[in-house]
Amino acid sequence: MQRMGLVLGIKPEHIAEYKRLHADVWPSVLAKIADCNIRNYSIFLREPENLMFAYFEYHGSDFAADSARMAADPETQRWWAVNMPLQAPLDTRKEGEWWAGMEEVFHVD
Template identity: 50%
Template sequence: MSNQPSSLERFASVVRLRAEHREEYLKLHAEVWPEVCTAITVANISNYSIFLHEDLLIGYYEYLGDDHAADMATLAADPATRRWWALTDPCQQRVVGTPDG
């Protein structure tokens, strides 16, 4: 029997790190902005981690809320998160065969 809350959902994603942006991406993630961390917490996300394997970024988080879509919309509307994504999104490339998002 698991000790995990019954409402816990786990999410993972895989994206490719663009070689020409590797240093920039790693530098940004060495000091994630506190307001971005707060927005993630407010969105009911915990244990958010990104692992780097060769050129693949493997993201993982646990969601403890009641409405994942609404919480993700709130996170996406957060001004600090939008500024953060404006810097990090160009560093990433979708892996063919994976869903958008």
């Protein structure tokens, strides 16, 4: 199992809409997340900085392949098309990232 932490900005005028969408995530999107071996997925919001922190656990053996499979899914693409305009990716993210990856520096069970 691999723990993942990601960070992303959100446009303040879209916070209410983002919360509304995520209070009722499309079942097909949730199914694809599970199908791609992602478990224990949470998104947290920090205001007034308007930063979101995502945490999930990856239980597969090839994260790149599962990520590509998720990205190829038409319903996931439609979900992203609705949500991405609400978001504000960090200027410091790596090339190819939308959500900026984070280094895990501490963990205890």
